[in-house]
Amino acid sequence: MNQLKQQHGLSRRPSQQLAARLAVSSPQYDVVDSIALRLWGLGKSYRRYQRQWDRVKQWLWGRDRQYYTEHWAVRGVDLTIPRGKTIGILGANGSGKSTLLQLIAGTLTPNEGSLQINGRVAALLELGSGFHPEFSGWENVRLQAGILGLSEQEIDQKLPMIAQFSELGEALDRPLRTYSTGMILRLGFSIAISVEPDILLVDEALAVGDMHFQQKCMARISQLGEMGVTIVLVTHDIGTTKRLCDEAHVLEKGRLVQSGETEAVCNWYVARMLSGENVPECQPHQPYRHGNQQAVIESCQLLDVKNQPTTQAWIGSTYTLSVKLRFAKDIERPVLGFYLRDRFGTELFGTNTDNAGIELSGVAGSEATVQFRFDMHVRPGAYSLCVGLVDDPTQPVCLDWMDDAILVEVHDPIPGRTVHGLFAEEIEVTLAE
Amino acid sequence: MAIVFRTSERTPWWRDIDPVRPVVLLWQRRHLIGQLVRREVIGRYRGSLLGTFWMVLLPITAVLVYTIVFGLILKQRWPGIESNEWTYPLVIWAGLALFNAFTEVVQRATSVIAAQPNLVKKVVFPLDVLPVMLVGTSLVPLVLSMLAVTVGIVFCRGEIPNVFLMALTLGFFLIWLQGMAWFLAGVGTFLRDLGPMVQAICPLVLFLTPIFYPISVVPVQYRLWFWANPLCVMVETIRAALLHTAMPPLWAMAGCVCVCLCTWQLGSLVFIRLRSEMADVV
Secondary structure (H helix, E strand, C coil), X not given: CHHHHHHHHHHCCCHHHHHHHHHHHCCCHHHHHCEEEEEEEEEEEEEEECCHHXXXXXXXXXXXXXXXXXXXXXXXXXEEEXXXXXXXXXXXXXXXXXXXXXXXXXXXXXXXXXXXXXCCEEEECCCCCCCCCCCEHHHHXXXXXXXXXXXXXXXXXXXXXXXXXXXXXXXXHXXXXXXXXXXXXXXXXXXXXXXXXXXXXXXXXXXXXXHHHHHHHHHHHHHHHHCCCEEEEECCCHHHHHHHCCEEEEEECCEEEEEEEHHHHHHHHHHHHHHCCCCCCCCCCCCEEECCCCEEEEEEEEECCCCCECCEXXXXXXXXXXXXXXXXXXXXXXXXXXXXXXXXXXXXXXXXXXXXXXXXXXXXXXXXXXXXXXXXXXXXXXXXXXEEEEECCCCCEEEEEEEEEEEEEEECCCCCCCCCCCEXXXXXXXXXX | CCEEEEECCCCCHHHXXXXXXXXXXXXXXXXXXXXXXXXXXHHHHCCCCCCCHHHHHHHHHHHHHHHHHHHHHCCCCCCCCCCCCCHHHHHXXXXXXXXXXXXXXXXXXXXXXXXXXXXXXXXXXXXXXXXXXXXXXXXXXXXXXXXXXXXXXXXXXXXXXXXXXXXXXXXXXXXXHHHHHHHHHHHHHHCCCHHHHHHHHHHHHHHHCCCCCCHHHCCHHHHHHHHCCHHHHHHHHHHHHHHCCCCCCHHHHHHHHHHHHHHHHHHHHHHHHHHCCHHHHC
């Protein structure tokens, strides 16, 4: 047992070796400088005591016996985050995302492993949580900025910026209890962002507040990302992850189960959420496919007006998405649908056979070809078509699902034109008499 | 660029023995402590009409009550000195001011961490500042009371108290109190029974400390136990400085200084060792 412990301890104890390595490599600053965050086998466990007395017993006789059950919130996480990257951490509720963020932020101490942080960390874990209701906005700004580690001079210097970003104006003179929830959030975000971090940790806290301010927060976060701030974003929202992140990681029951390029990892994560355990390995730049295969998508093609398969499309032209299906088993109510997605993963448009009033007969052994015809009215760029076949649209059981089934490049037939917005609608513009 | 390295490995506890380090940290965080103390002091009476004026008003009403009850009705006189009806309440007030600061700090210290879950879990906050905030907050009425007592004694007795000795005693009192605050805040976060325990002990301390009586009335065979209580030594020293009466024996004062410094070290050590686990239980 003791030997086992020792071995275990050694494998999880890189700190001494690391310290030695750091000392050796410290003259070469690029080694440390190119990396913002490093985690070695990071783990956090909570001890659950049945009764309060068990805690006292553990203090007194803890060397020989164990009076608690151990619960690992995060375990064995190895991660290297390069400087200037924005990374997303995905995971279901209770998968340990927030614990991991708290470990990085330093509010929790690891029980296992170690981590190295190169630079100043700011965490947007919960905004406006430390405010005092009886004090005015200004006083709370000073107090909170002090708590976040700004010096007196820095606070004086940043006050106007914070006030401007929060857009609270004269409300800052009033006590905080007169504020609405949204106003408190604005103030909290404005203060947190003023710290000018090297590494920014963002929890799902930003899902509140009005649209205008949410967009402002997001814009500010991506602006910081462009300025070279390393950002760790924890969220459920696939759209946000795809839009902002360079790479993504999936946590499951406290362990890192998938890492890599955002698009591939996000698709893998969605598949995992929808279909459960049996999801194949995640590979970048491959059509991502999952489902129980009781019916399969044999082939899908994008056809131009001359019925020729194509991957290049022109604004204003008509295209047909032709999908061939084969049913291996009897399916009660098969429904086929598609989405057109832009490069951020935003679903721009799409439909399904149920919407269109078409009933597919899912007899075992039969085949069917469904054609969707539409005009291309999106702005130039790269798009992907996602095709899915499900059973019973009210409670979908996934039969076959292909993300990025077809990649399309959309071009503008009118050279030099700028398309404003996501769609390239034909708009008639006239000068009234 | 700041490089932070955190690991699950714990340094051995004796590595954290360093009485000077807390002083350095407190100096670095003086602005934050100032802000927090301000918030506590002003926040307590925020929204009331008289505001912080209550801080002065409450001790004044208290001493008026003592004067009326003890000086005018019971006609108590402090043994061993020439006095009039104003001296007795003033002398009591000096001892009570110390005791009040002591009770306020120890009672609030046991729950000061648990009362601020946001600071423990949501932000990276130097938690050792919270007990300092308590001591800083209690310092305000203490210093006000001491000033008032000094002025009162000058008027009543016509002689100037030994202000230097008073300040020195107050300094050691604060060192002792800070050690207690750290210790109780650290242990109390995990052992919630500490709060009621401290509450039960406080009245006992009030009557076993010579506040309403001088130590000269205590039978000689019990005095050793009284001198073992640092609060007793400090109250007696403050009174000796105020009234120019006999000082506590030198060995008792030396012992008290030792206890103060040891409490400071023990308190900061316990707090540092327990700090990393606090987020797990709050």
